[in-house]
Amino acid sequence: MTLSPTAEAPTPPSAAEDGVWLSCIDCEASFAPFDAVRYTCDDCGGLLEVRYASPASLSDFEGSGVWRYADALPLDGGVSIQEGATPLYRVPDLADDVGVETLRIKHEGMNPTGSFKDRGMTVGVAVARELGVDRLACASTGNTSAALAAYGSRAGMETLVLLPAGKVAAGKVAQASLHGARILEVDGNFDACLDLVQALADRGEAYLLNSLNPFRLEGQKTIGLEILERFRADHGTFPNRIVLPVGNAGNTAALYKAFRELVAAGDLAVDEVPKLTGVQAEGAAPMVEAIENGADEIRRWDDVETRATAIRIGNPVNAPKALPGIRETGGTAVAVSDVEITDAQRDLAEAGIGVEPASAASFAGLRKLRDDGVVGEDEQIVCLTTGHLLKDPDAAAAAGTDPEPVPSDLEGVLDHLAEQP
Numbered sequence: 064m065t066l067s068p069t070a071e072a073p074t075p076p077s078a079a080e081d082g083v084w085l086s087c088i089d090c091e092a093s094f095a096p097f098d099a100v101r102y103t104c105d106d107c108g109g110l111l112e113v114r115y116a117s118p119a120s121l122s123d124f125e126g127s128g129v130w131r132y133a134d135a136l137p138l139d140g141g142v143s144i145q146e147g148a149t150p151l152y153r154v155p156d157l158a159d160d161v162g163v164e165t166l167r168i169k170h171e172g173m174n175p176t177g178s179f180k181d182r183g184m185t186v187g188v189a190v191a192r193e194l195g196v197d198r199l200a201c202a203s204t205g206n207t208s209a210a211l212a213a214y215g216s217r218a219g220m221e222t223l224v225l226l227p228a229g230k231v232a233a234g235k236v237a238q239a240s241l242h243g244a245r246i247l248e249v250d251g252n253f254d255a256c257l258d259l260v261q262a263l264a265d266r267g268e269a270y271l272l273n274s275l276n277p278f279r280l281e282g283q284k285t286i287g288l289e290i291l292e293r294f295r296a297d298h299g300t301f302p303n304r305i306v307l308p309v310g311n312a313g314n315t316a317a318l319y320k321a322f323r324e325l326v327a328a329g330d331l332a333v334d335e336v337p338k339l340t341g342v343q344a345e346g347a348a349p350m351v352e353a354i355e356n357g358a359d360e361i362r363r364w365d366d367v368e369t370r371a372t373a374i375r376i377g378n379p380v381n382a383p384k385a386l387p388g389i390r391e392t393g394g395t396a397v398a399v400s401d402v403e404i405t406d407a408q409r410d411l412a413e414a415g416i417g418v419e420p421a422s423a424a425s426f427a428g429l430r431k432l433r434d435d436g437v438v439g440e441d442e443q444i445v446c447l448t449t450g451h452l453l454k455d456p457d458a459a460a461a462a463g464t465d466p467e468p469v470p471s472d473l474e475g476v477l478d479h480l481a482e483q484p
């Protein structure tokens with residue numbers, strides 16, 4: 064296994080501020096982090112990532128939540144609503160059922176607005192404040208808009224969200240609305256919304272807080288740091304595999320970056336790096352296609368469909384960062400059907416863990432890879448569940464049991480209960 068870029072602590076270029084700078088993943092050009100609004104490389108248009116002169120070590124961290132990891136982040140503090148520090152549930156029955164040695168569920172639905180997007184926003188909105196911008200914007204399948212609305216509002220900034228009309232779960236629109244975002248319903252899919260909001264950002268209309276923004280991914284790195292710390296405290300070792308749903312592949316890229324930085328800090332041996340294993344819905348699986356074909360670039364899917372609306376994405380913007388992450392950690396990618404996703408949502412719910420459909424994709428993917436023999440019975444695995452059940456109440460109600468009408472008297476209720484269900 065080889066781990067490319069940032070695996071060695073680089074020398075800070077002249078553009079660095081306090082040992083932090085932005086670097087292009089394609090041409091290695093470097094830029095000052097906070098001198099101007101910039102999302103991609105000035106020279107070649109490549110994706111940017113945040114680099115640090117001194118890699119932070121697991122032994123340096125103090126406190127709880129995302130800002131516990133301030134030494135691994137570009138700022139000392141942010142616009143915080145106590146994000147992070149989410150549970151890593153034990154699920155021995157599910158581990159037995161799937162047939163793996165250890166399974167833990169990292170439930171990111173337990174963040175303030177109910178998804179991991181909060182981890183990126185606490186950092187991203189703080190950077191926006193540092194840059195002095197006054198209007199924030201994102202395209203979203205729902206959760207990014209909920210998080211942006213909450214964090215932007217807390218920071219006293221105007222927020223603009225572009226959503227694909229009719230394709231966003233009810234809970235998420237309600238959140239964006241109550242937290243005061245201006246909601247633009249676009250007659251197109253998520254990828255069209257992202258094209259539009261990028262064009263607006265390029266014209267200086269708003270600061271872009273999609274995961275193309277490298278600062279958001281820094282916040283999302285803390286998912287990986289929390290998993291590794293907690294898992295080792297409980298099991299004496301790191302998990303050998305992390306299975307996660309993939310939409311724009313921001314988390315895949317962020318976890319890979321967290322691992323490379325820990326390798327650089329000497330906290331993680333190269334052969335201890337968890338295998339990043341991405342799961343997509345069959346109707347929106349360009350990353351799976353690229354992994355299966357050994358392609359360096361993804362092919363944009365113009366028609367995408369799945370019940371897991373949070374990952375209904377045909378053009379994952381972070382693919383250039385995430386494909387090497389999956390390959391270099393020895394992981395893989397797999398597609399699951401909507402039926403498999405709903406079954407997995409029910410399995411998790413039976414263990415008391417309420418997740419939205421996209422989140423259940425990780426567990427559905429694990430089951431499939433175990434059945435196919437790709438995942439072995441001796442593995443120690445963490446599945447990431449990305450969003451809360453209440454995000455998509457319609458999907459939950461459709462997957463769950465139906466209410467039974469009864470009369471409002473005891474006899475009637477007893478008679479009803481005596482009937483076979």
Ligand SMILES: *Cc1c(COP(=O)(O)O)cnc(C)c1O
Pocket residue numbers: 178180206207274308309310311312313314315373374419421422449450
């Ligand atoms: C945003 C989101 C995803 C996709 O995450 P990426 O980092 O874009 O791959 C998955 N699940 C949920 C619930 C999300 O909100």
Ligand SMILES: [Zn+2]
Pocket residue numbers: 087088089090091092104105106107108109
């Ligand atoms: Zn470049």
